[in-house]
Amino acid sequence: MNAPQLRSWAMTHPGMKRSHNEDTFVNRPDLGVWAVADGAGGHSAGEVASGMIAEALEAMPPGLSAAELLAEVRVRIRSTHDALREEALRRGEHVTIASTVVVMLARNEHFACLWAGDSRAYLLRNGELRQITRDHSLVQELVDAGVVRAEDAEKHPRANVITRAVGADLEDAFDLDKVSDRLMPGDRFLLCSDGLCKTLPADELAQLLGADTGVPPPQALVAAALTMNASDNVTAVTVEVG
Numbered sequence: 001m002n003a004p005q006l007r008s009w010a011m012t013h014p015g016m017k018r019s020h021n022e023d024t025f026v027n028r029p030d031l032g033v034w035a036v037a038d039g040a041g042g043h044s045a046g047e048v049a050s051g052m053i054a055e056a057l058e059a060m061p062p063g064l065s066a067a068e069l070l071a072e073v074r075v076r077i078r079s080t081h082d083a084l085r086e087e088a089l090r091r092g093e094h095v096t097i098a099s100t101v102v103v104m105l106a107r108n109e110h111f112a113c114l115w116a117g118d119s120r121a122y123l124l125r126n127g128e129l130r131q132i133t134r135d136h137s138l139v140q141e142l143v144d145a146g147v148v149r150a151e152d153a154e155k156h157p158r159a160n161v162i163t164r165a166v167g168a169d170l171e172d173a174f175d176l177d178k179v180s181d182r183l184m185p186g187d188r189f190l191l192c193s194d195g196l197c198k199t200l201p202a203d204e205l206a207q208l209l210g211a212d213t214g215v216p217p218p219q220a221l222v223a224a225a226l227t228m229n230a231s232d233n234v235t236a237v238t239v240e241v242g
Contacts, residue, residue, distance in 0.1 A: 005242040006106055008034060011218035012235040015195055016226060022046030022099075023193045023235040024054040032069065032106040033057055034237050036119050038193040039099040040165065049084055049099035049167050056080050057103065066107035073103055073114060074176060077166060081174050084167030098167035102133060102191050103176075104239060111189075112180040117165045120197050122205065124188040129206035132179050136164035154198050187241040188217070195232030199225040209238060 010027035014020060022039035024047075037053040039046025056076040064072060088095045100117025113121045118135040134140065138161040142148040148156055164170065188209050197205065200221070208220045218236035225234045 008239045009216035010237040015230045017231045023233040024050040026057045035103040036191045037099045037101045045097040081166045098165040114176040117162045122190040189239040191237040193235040195234040199230045
């Protein structure tokens with residue numbers, strides 16, 4: 001099963017309350033690479049961070065093996081992290097130019113997802129939706145510690161505090177988490193910024209991702225989020241295994 005047998009679509013929107021869009025996406029089935037980046041920092045810094053991530057991934061050479069592709073993504077994201085840190089320091093103290101990122105790679109019969117922050121990857125398989133990434137966020141740490149119930153996490157007052165991002169000033173060395181598995185016929189993947197998954201409940205994500213209406217899934221997902229008066233930028237990339 002090669003990348004040409006994967007179909008993908010992407011859409012982004014500033015949302016109902018933002019005047020600009022700090023999200024970017026990568027939709028490159030020819031490379032077997034898809035991504036969503038959600039910038040942070042304000043004063044155009046968010047667009048800079050997410051845009052640099054997208055540019056780095058878009059510029060990857062074709063024809064890489066699975067191992068080469070994985071290594072190349074790590075190198076390019078790490079280089080972008082270092083470049084953003086240098087630019088933030090150049091602009092002055094207390095300046096942040098950072099972005100979350102979630103990347104999906106596909107080669108032959110396998111996929112991998114790498115991420116930093118709270119942009120997410122979901123897999124719809126046999127009618128069941130599963131979040132395959134784990135947020136790097138304060139509220140996720142509180143859930144893991146048993147302080148906050150999972151069902152209350154989205155409404156927590158500090159739900160927007162992330163603990164890892166490309167370009168962020170981190171106590172520990174920057175790294176991307178990774179999950180990998182085998183692709184199965186009929187699998188549908190969703191990569192999204194938190195503006196989508198914090199606006200629509202999981203059951204609605206599953207319904208819209210699995211629907212066969214002739215409308216590209218990201219278009220339906222983003223439209224549903226806008227109907228719910230999404231306050232953040234909204235981005236969705238979907239990948240379907242033929």
